[in-house]
Amino acid sequence: MKVGVMQGSLKEFDLAEVLQVVGIGRQYTGIELRLSNGVVGTIFVKSGQVVSATANDTAGPNAFFNLFQAADGRFFVFRTETPPDLPEPLGPLHRMLMEVPPPGPRKSEPVQPAVAPLYAYEERELPTQAGVVSPPPNASPSMHSIGASALKAQPASVRQPPVVAAPPHGPDTRIIGIVSPKGGSGKSTISLNLSLSMARRGHSVVLIDTDVNGDILSAINARSRANIGSLDIVYNDAPLDQALLDTVMPKFKILPAVGSKLPDPELMATEQKDRWRKLLHDVSKRADIVLVDTPAGMFGHTRTVCQGCTHVLGVLQAEVIAARSFARFAEALQLLRDNERPKVLGVVLNMLQTRHHASLSVFQEAMQDLPQEWLFDTTIPRHPAFLDSTHQGLPLRHLDDDVPPPVAFLFDNLAAEVAQRLSLQIPALRARPFLL
Ligand SMILES: Nc1ncnc2c1ncn2[C@@H]1O[C@H](COP(=O)(O)OP(=O)(O)OP(=O)(O)O)[C@@H](O)[C@H]1O
Numbered sequence: 089m090k091v092g093v094m095q096g097s098l099k100e101f102d103l104a105e106v107l108q109v110v111g112i113g114r115q116y117t118g119i120e121l122r123l124s125n126g127v128v129g130t131i132f133v134k135s136g137q138v139v140s141a142t143a144n145d146t147a148g149p150n151a152f153f154n155l156f157q158a159a160d161g162r163f164f165v166f167r168t169e170t171p172p173d174l175p176e177p178l179g180p181l182h183r184m185l186m187e188v189p190p191p192g193p194r195k196s197e198p199v200q201p202a203v204a205p206l207y208a209y210e211e212r213e214l215p216t217q218a219g220v221v222s223p224p225p226n227a228s229p230s231m232h233s234i235g236a237s238a239l240k241a242q243p244a245s246v247r248q249p250p251v252v253a254a255p256p257h258g259p260d261t262r263i264i265g266i267v268s269p270k271g272g273s274g275k276s277t278i279s280l281n282l283s284l285s286m287a288r289r290g291h292s293v294v295l296i297d298t299d300v301n302g303d304i305l306s307a308i309n310a311r312s313r314a315n316i317g318s319l320d321i322v323y324n325d326a327p328l329d330q331a332l333l334d335t336v337m338p339k340f341k342i343l344p345a346v347g348s349k350l351p352d353p354e355l356m357a358t359e360q361k362d363r364w365r366k367l368l369h370d371v372s373k374r375a376d377i378v379l380v381d382t383p384a385g386m387f388g389h390t391r392t393v394c395q396g397c398t399h400v401l402g403v404l405q406a407e408v409i410a411a412r413s414f415a416r417f418a419e420a421l422q423l424l425r426d427n428e429r430p431k432v433l434g435v436v437l438n439m440l441q442t443r444h445h446a447s448l449s450v451f452q453e454a455m456q457d458l459p460q461e462w463l464f465d466t467t468i469p470r471h472p473a474f475l476d477s478t479h480q481g482l483p484l485r486h487l488d489d490d491v492p493p494p495v496a497f498l499f500d501n502l503a504a505e506v507a508q509r510l511s512l513q514i515p516a517l518r519a520r521p522f523l524l
């Protein structure tokens with residue numbers, strides 16, 4: 089059985105990019121191609137290897153390279169059952185891609201501003217299997233409060249909000265902190281687009297923004313819509329109900345970081361671990377899954393927020409500094425107390441640049457060095473559609489009603505992986521009449 093994963097035009101998403109983002113999957117994946125030069129072919133990949141390639145009547149490495157000859161055409165990616173006898177692979181995907189001649193200049197197509205539609209629920213097959221893994225439990229107990237102790241230092245004059253009891257999370261609570269040791273790696277972008285895809289699957293989702301810098305409402309050009317945000321609730325006891333913003337997706341709400349005015353900065357510098365945990369807990373009662381966008385880095389405010397999360401999803405930018413600092417991801421988690429340490433839901437590689445050796449090497453090192461279960465099969469390439477998305481203030485999927493950019497589909501894949509790792513059941517479909 090073929091399960092469609094994504095499809096699109098090679099003008100927007102070239103073949104190397106398609107292969108790079110689907111090629112690491114542990115499932116048997118095919119890419120069917122209909123090129124503008126009349127060539128029709130299929131490439132199969134699995135676990136970073138090119139398993140086979142056909143182009144019209146040819147097969148093998150030449151067929152693989154022939155499929156790069158046209159810059160235009162359509163692709164269709166599908167997953168299918170792994171056959172009992174796989175052929176001898178043609179070679180590692182990254183090596184074969186490096187032998188492909190670079191493409192000619194691409195035509196950029198202007199993206200029309202779109203009115204964000206209400207999307208119907210659409211069932212997609214889950215693409216991966218993987219368990220939720222905790223970091224190795226060898227934290228040094230004497231070090232667990234290093235980050236927090238610095239934050240606790242505060243002038244006596246700061247008015248502290250009343251103390252609240254930090255409620256324990258139940259076994260079905262799913263609060264996912266989106267984190268990365270390095271700033272600008274794509275946490276907010278992934279939080280927004282992943283939340284949308286989770287809601288499209290039928291799960292109720294609240295995205296909580298906890299970062300006042302480069303916040304989610306700025307990304308969707310709606311800063312003026314917020315009167316109250318998560319920080320007002322934590323530091324000023326503002327009411328949660330009045331802070332939640334509806335989106336065009338009935339199952340997707342956003343809790344912004346702040347309203348029109350920032351809370352007192354001295355107050356914001358105080359650690360309010362229990363109040364953050366209570367807010368996250370209260371929000372989790374209203375949704376199947378809560379995603380929490382956090383500030384850059386693993387310490388400070390991010391650390392406080394993470395202590396209230398049940399899971400974390402790490403974002404690794406496919407770039408050298410990000411890779412070198414990614415060790416902080418596991419280290420920071422180990423420095424948390426056992427009962428406050430979220431589980432690692434997974435790590436997603438973002439901004440992969442298939443034509444750059446340095447970017448590919450981050451991907452290869454991540455495959456080698458991270459615990460195997462951490463890395464999601466879905467990898468997000470660096471793509472200009474993200475620029476359009478921010479420019480238009482819309483999630484990727486809403487950029488174009490008829491033909492969303494292919495990279496938007498990757499978030500559906502990521503959502504499927506997340507749902508599977510969290511054992512989130514797809515809610516039963518409500519019967520709906522078609523005729524009015
Ligand atoms: N895959 C991608 N391809 C191209 N641009 C991207 C991609 N992912 C994110 N970006 C862009 O990179 C910039 C930083 O992304 P984003 O704000 O999501 O990062 P962040 O980790 O939340 O940053 P911060 O640490 O400041 O909170 C944004 O302009 C965003 O549009």
Ligand SMILES: [Mg+2]
Binds near residue numbers: 299
């Ligand atoms: Mg951000």
